[in-house]
Each structure stands twice: as structure tokens, then as C-alpha cells.
Amino acid sequence: MNYDLTRRLAAEALGTFFLVMAVVGSGIMAKKLAGGNVAIALLCNTIATGAVLFVIITIFASISGAHFNPAVSLVMRVRGDLSTSDTLAYIAVQIVGGCLGAIVAHLMFGLDLLQLGSTARNGVGQWAGEFIATFGLIATILGCIRFKPKAVATAVGLYITSAYWFTASTSFANPAVTIARSLSDTFAGIAPGDAPGFIVAELAGAFAAAILFGWLFAEPVKFKRAKK
Numbered sequence: 001m002n003y004d005l006t007r008r009l010a011a012e013a014l015g016t017f018f019l020v021m022a023v024v025g026s027g028i029m030a031k032k033l034a035g036g037n038v039a040i041a042l043l044c045n046t047i048a049t050g051a052v053l054f055v056i057i058t059i060f061a062s063i064s065g066a067h068f069n070p071a072v073s074l075v076m077r078v079r080g081d082l083s084t085s086d087t088l089a090y091i092a093v094q095i096v097g098g099c100l101g102a103i104v105a106h107l108m109f110g111l112d113l114l115q116l117g118s119t120a121r122n123g124v125g126q127w128a129g130e131f132i133a134t135f136g137l138i139a140t141i142l143g144c145i146r147f148k149p150k151a152v153a154t155a156v157g158l159y160i161t162s163a164y165w166f167t168a169s170t171s172f173a174n175p176a177v178t179i180a181r182s183l184s185d186t187f188a189g190i191a192p193g194d195a196p197g198f199i200v201a202e203l204a205g206a207f208a209a210a211i212l213f214g215w216l217f218a219e220p221v222k223f224k225r226a227k228k
Contacts, residue, residue, distance in 0.1 A: 070095070072141065117182045122194045178199055
């Protein structure tokens with residue numbers, strides 16, 4: 001990366017800020033307009049999230065790598081793409097940016113700025129959903145980096161849009177987003193006591209994907225023919 005750390009951190013903070021603001025804000029708006037139809041509300045929330053992911057990855061990828069996700073940053077550290085100090089800094093600003101995104105979403109809709117989520121999201125099915133959601137997200141990112149880097153924004157946006165619907169947890173797939181959503185008692189919220197289970201599942205899914213797809217997507221080994 002050619003950008004200095006300050007600008008990379010700013011990009012990570014801003015990207016995560018917009019991501020959480022879109023998730024929480026669209027959830028609030030969807031619930032207001034859906035007339036009690038949860039499926040319609042979730043669909044609106046999904047479209048906004050997938051769309052904003054495409055935009056923020058497109059505009060920030062060249063600056064910071066567009067992680068916006070501690071799980072992604074940790075995987076990049078394991079791959080040797082980030083130093084330990086930069087990884088910790090990335091994670092810190094992602095969490096702060098995400099929490100500010102939730103607060104600003106509340107501000108826009110006239111809600112209490114500081115809240116705690118009350119929506120229970122726990123159990124094996126929810127944790128499995130977060131494991132699979134994050135596993136697939138890392139697979140998507142690593143596959144695009146390996147074979148088609150220009151497709152990352154499109155692929156990640158589409159994957160998360162899909163995972164909203166095929167996972168029981170509605171695909172948080174991001175520890176920073178999980179923390180921020182625990183500070184929102186809205187459609188997109190999660191009870192703070194349930195957040196640690198999500199975060200553990202997300203990190204487990206991320207590292208499992210890093211191991212499997214790191215092997216699968218590695219450069220093929222060239223074998224030399226034995227001389228007769």
C-alpha cells in the first residue's frame with residue numbers, strides 16, 4: 001500500500017462508519033415503512049447493506065484495502081499483508097467508526113443516541129450462521145484477490161446480500177459491526193450479552209476459511225518431468 005497509515009486508518013474508520021450507518025439506518029427506515037412485514041423490512045435492509053458495501057469497497061480499496069472488518073484484518077495479518085501494529089490500529093478504528101455509525105443513524109431518525117440492543121440472537125443455529133457467513137466472506141475475498149481483484153466490491157456486496165437470507169443470523173460476519181449493533185435497540189440490533197458468541201463464531205469462520213482457501217488458492221506446484 002502506498003498510502004500512509006493515517007490515511008489508511010481514516011479510510012477504514014469512514015468505511016466502517018458508512019457500513020454500520022447503512023445497516024442500522026436502513027433497518028430503522030425499513031421497519032417504519034414495512035407495515036409489520038418482517039420479510040419486506042429484511043429485504044430493504046439487505047439491499048442497502050449490499051449496495052453500500054459495493055460503494056465503500058470501490059472507493060476505499062486502493063487506500064486501505066477496504067477491510068472494514070476485524071476478521072478480515074486478522075486474516076490479512078496471518079497472510080503477511082499487514083503488520084501486527086497496523087492490524088491492531090485497523091481493528092481499533094473499525095470498532096470506533098462502526099459505533100459512531102450506529103449513533104449517527106439514531107440521530108438521523110430522532111432516537112436516543114446511546115442505546116443497548118435487546119434483540120436476542122443466540123444458540124447453535126445463530127452461531128453456525130455467523131461461522132458460515134464469515135467463512136464464505138473470507139473465501140469470497142481471497143478468491144477475488146487470487147483470481148479477479150477488480151471483482152472484490154461486486155462479489156462481497158453480492159455475497160453479503162445473499163448471506164442475509166441463507167443464514168439464520170442474517171450474516172453480521174463482522175466483529176466491529178456486531179459490537180456496533182449491540183449499541184442499537186432497533187431492527188438491526190443485538191443484545192450485548194449475545195455479541196460475544198457471534199464474535200467467536202465470526203473469528204472461527206474467518207480463520208477456518210483462511211486455512212482452507214489459503215491452501216486451495218495457492219499457486220499450483222510445477223512438477224518437472226523425470227528424465228528417461
